[in-house]
Amino acid sequence: MAALGQRLTAVTTRDARMDVHIVPGVCQHQPAFDVMRGEETQLAGLVASQPHYSGAVCLPGTHAKWAHLDNGRITGFNTFMSGELYKLLSQDSVLKHSVLKHSVAGGDLTDQTQRSAYLDGIDTALATPERITAELFGIRARDLLDTRLPSDTSRTAVLSARLSGLVLGLELASATASLPENSLVTLIGDAVLCQRYQSALEHLGYRVSIAANADMILAGLGQIHHARPANRTVT
Amino acid sequence: MAALGQRLTAVTTRDARMDVHIVPGVCQHQPAFDVMRGEETQLAGLVASQPHYSGAVCLPGTHAKWAHLDNGRITGFNTFMSGELYKLLSQDSVLKHSVLKHSVAGGDLTDQTQRSAYLDGIDTALATPERITAELFGIRARDLLDTRLPSDTSRTAVLSARLSGLVLGLELASATASLPENSLVTLIGDAVLCQRYQSALEHLGYRVSIAANADMILAGLGQIHHARPANRTVT
Numbered sequence: 001m002a003a004l005g006q007r008l009t010a011v012t013t014r015d016a017r018m019d020v021h022i023v024p025g026v027c028q029h030q031p032a033f034d035v036m037r038g039e040e041t042q043l044a045g046l047v048a049s050q051p052h053y054s055g056a057v058c059l060p061g062t063h064a065k066w067a068h069l070d071n072g073r074i075t076g077f078n079t080f081m082s083g084e085l086y087k088l089l090s091q092d093s094v095l096k097h098s099v100l101k102h103s104v105a106g107g108d109l110t111d112q113t114q115r116s117a118y119l120d121g122i123d124t125a126l127a128t129p130e131r132i133t134a135e136l137f138g139i140r141a142r143d144l145l146d147t148r149l150p151s152d153t154s155r156t157a158v159l160s161a162r163l164s165g166l167v168l169g170l171e172l173a174s175a176t177a178s179l180p181e182n183s184l185v186t187l188i189g190d191a192v193l194c195q196r197y198q199s200a201l202e203h204l205g206y207r208v209s210i211a212a213n214a215d216m217i218l219a220g221l222g223q224i225h226h227a228r229p230a231n232r233t234v235t
Numbered sequence: 236m237a238a239l240g241q242r243l244t245a246v247t248t249r250d251a252r253m254d255v256h257i258v259p260g261v262c263q264h265q266p267a268f269d270v271m272r273g274e275e276t277q278l279a280g281l282v283a284s285q286p287h288y289s290g291a292v293c294l295p296g297t298h299a300k301w302a303h304l305d306n307g308r309i310t311g312f313n314t315f316m317s318g319e320l321y322k323l324l325s326q327d328s329v330l331k332h333s334v335l336k337h338s339v340a341g342g343d344l345t346d347q348t349q350r351s352a353y354l355d356g357i358d359t360a361l362a363t364p365e366r367i368t369a370e371l372f373g374i375r376a377r378d379l380l381d382t383r384l385p386s387d388t389s390r391t392a393v394l395s396a397r398l399s400g401l402v403l404g405l406e407l408a409s410a411t412a413s414l415p416e417n418s419l420v421t422l423i424g425d426a427v428l429c430q431r432y433q434s435a436l437e438h439l440g441y442r443v444s445i446a447a448n449a450d451m452i453l454a455g456l457g458q459i460h461h462a463r464p465a466n467r468t469v470t
Contacts, residue, residue, distance in 0.1 A: 032369070033376035063329070063372055079372040081328070088323045093316070094298070129365035130408035134267070137298055137314040141268035173365035 001044040001072065001220075005227025023224055026074060034079050039065045041224065042188045045216030047072045048223040053186075056179055060189040060197050062087070066175040080171040089136060090163060098143035099160040108192055109199060113150065114161040121165020122172065122200045129173045135166050168200055181205045188216050236279040236307065236455075240462025258459055261309060269314050274300045276459065277423045280451030282307045283458040288421075291414055295424040295432050297322070301410040315406040324371060325398060333378035334395040343427055344434060348385065349396040356400020357407065357435045364408045370401050403435055416440045423451050 008021035025037035039059045047053055051072050059065040062083035068075050090099045109115045124135055139159050142149065149155050179185070184207045187194040191212070198208045243256035260272035274294045282288055286307050294300040297318035303310050325334045344350045359370055374394050377384065384390050414420070419442045422429040426447070433443045 027376075027380055029380060032373055033380045034369075034373065035376050035379055078369045079376070080368040081372045082368055084328055085368060085371075088327055092323055092327060093319055128409070129367070130405060130412065132364070132367065133315040133317055133320060133402075133406060134269075134313045134409055136320075137316045138267055138269065141262075141270050141314070144270055145262055145264060145268045167368075170365060171368060174363070174369055177365065 001040075001047045001074075001223060001227075004040060004044055005224040006229060008224070008228060021228070023221075026077070028077060031076070032078070034077060036065060036067075036077060036079070039067075040074075041220035042213070042216040043067055043069070043074060043220070044223045045218065045220030046186060046188065046211060048219040055184055055186070056175075057186045057188065058175070058197060060187065060193045064171060078175065080175065082167050082171045086164060086167045089167070090160065093136075094140055095136065095159075095163065098140055098156060099163050100156050108195060109161065111154070111157070113154065114157055115199070117158045118161040118165040118196075118199070119203050121162040121167075122169035122203060123165075125166045125169025126173045126204070129170055132166060132170050136163070139163055139166075164196065165200070168197065172200060172204065176201075176204060176206070179206065182207060184209060186211060189213050236275075236282045236458060236462075239275060239279055240459040241464060243459070243463060256463070258456075261312070263312060266311070267313070269312060271300060271302075271312060271314070274302075275309075276455035277448070277451040278302055278304070278309065278455070279458045280453065280455030281421065281423065281446060283454040290419055290421070291410075292421045292423065293410070293432060295422065295428045299406060313410065315410065317402050317406045321399060321402045324402070325395065328371075329375050330371065330394075330398065333375055333391060334398050335391050343430060344396065346389070346392070348389070349392055350434070352393045353396040353400040353431075353434070354438050356397040356402075357404035357438060358400075360401045360404025361408045361439070364405055367401060367405050371398070374398055374401075399431065400435070403432065407435060407439065411436075411439060411441065414441065417442060419444060421446060424448050 004023055007024045009024065011020040011022060013020055023041055025035060026040045028034040042059055043057060046057060047069070053072055054070050055068070057067045057069060060083070064080045064082050065077055066080070067077040089095050091101060109118055125132060139162060143159055149158060182205060185201050186209045187197055188211045194210045198210065201208050239258055242259045244259065246255040246257060248255055258276055260270060261275045263269040277294060278292060281292060282304070288307055289305050290303070292302045292304060295318070299315045299317050300312055301315070302312040324330050326336060344353055360367060374397060378390070378394055384393060417440060420436055421444045422432055423446045429445045433445065436443050
């Protein structure tokens with residue numbers, strides 16, 4: 001992560017007291033093209049407190065990142081469009097008639113019916129990822145046909161939980177494919193969203209550690225600041 | 236399909252010369268909840284000309300339907316949100332910066348680079364359907380990093396073809412899972428979209444027959460009209 005501090009781009013300012021730099025992102029050409037713009041700072045924050053961290057780190061969000069670290073260095077990463085896909089499906093697709101309008105981060109799944117619908121969505125996507133677009137349409141069909149669904153206002157919350165489970169389950173089908181059971185996954189991100197990931201990962205037999213988003217960003221920026229070459233000071 | 240004609244809903248009109256009925260849709264409770272509202276008329280059109288049709292029928296579109304017919308009767312069907320997913324991704328997601336704005340039906344894939352990108356998308360989705368949301372983000376990453384992509388205006392057409400291949404490949408991964416190689420698939424729908432399905436299906440080793448959309452709708456309505464009980468005439 002020290003490389004981030006050595007590759008800063010200096011920004012010219014009009015006030016000599018300001019010393020502003022842009023942290024570079026990370027790009028990957030193999031095994032798949034991928035880019036990271038911001039999350040590298042959070043990973044640097046994790047490494048600041050655990051310099052020899054090895055294992056999986058997940059940063060949930062619009063474009064969720066899964067990075068693998070080996071002794072504090074990124075060895076590869078994957079971006080999944082889960083957050084954006086959930087938003088598009090719940091707000092702009094035919095499913096908007098069946099699910100809640102608010103974002104996935106709004107529900108904490110304390111309700112057992114919602115929690116079951118969420119975990120069933122996770123299991124369904126894990127078992128048959130190729131059926132995902134059929135299962136997505138199936139949410140609309142369930143809303144029209146499934147007499148076991150609650151008929152009150154909790155109906156859309158249950159269907160939203162299933163949608164969230166399907167979308168995250170698809171991500172986990174890929175992200176956990178080569179992750180041995182009982183591995184530790186460190187989550188860095190929004191607290192409610194991390195809880196939702198934690199529920200799914202523990203359900204699948206993984207151990208989870210959650211690092212506070214703001215702490216990781218500040219620690220990462222501090223780490224990068226200290227790794228700056230002395231001659232990068234703006235004159 | 237005769238059942239459709241026996242379950243029409245009469246619509247009251249103010250002009251006694253008008254005899255208007257609504258054709259019912261089809262719903263399925265097992266093995267998965269699903270609904271069909273309109274495509275059943277196209278299937279009735281196919282059965283009008285081939286009363287003993289057995290096999291797969293695909294109706295591409297916003298919500299693509301795959302129906303299995305046995306001796307002219309629907310034995311099951313699946314709806315895939317492929318068309319809607321393609322539209323959302325190409326127009327409203329981060330991918331809109333990398334792909335064409337027009338719908339999938341706009342490209343006929345006569346360009347070889349686009350055709351290769353399309354078929355590579357099909358193969359990728361078939362091989363690793365669980366990676367779909369990573370492959371989708373990968374289109375954006377390719378646009379930023381892949382130096383082999385054309386740098387002129389055909390760049391977005393190539394990336395659009397890949398997006399189309401990924402989304403349709405995901406559908407085919409499920410829809411063709413239990414379809415023996417060399418089976419016949421009858422396509423009913425928009426001509427350009429059917430050609431695109433045909434390219435993918437023939438690439439995967441299936442035989443394809445395309446039935447004109449308008450012909451099937453008219454033949455289906457005719458079939459349903461003839462199956463009406465005489466006493467359904469509006470008085």
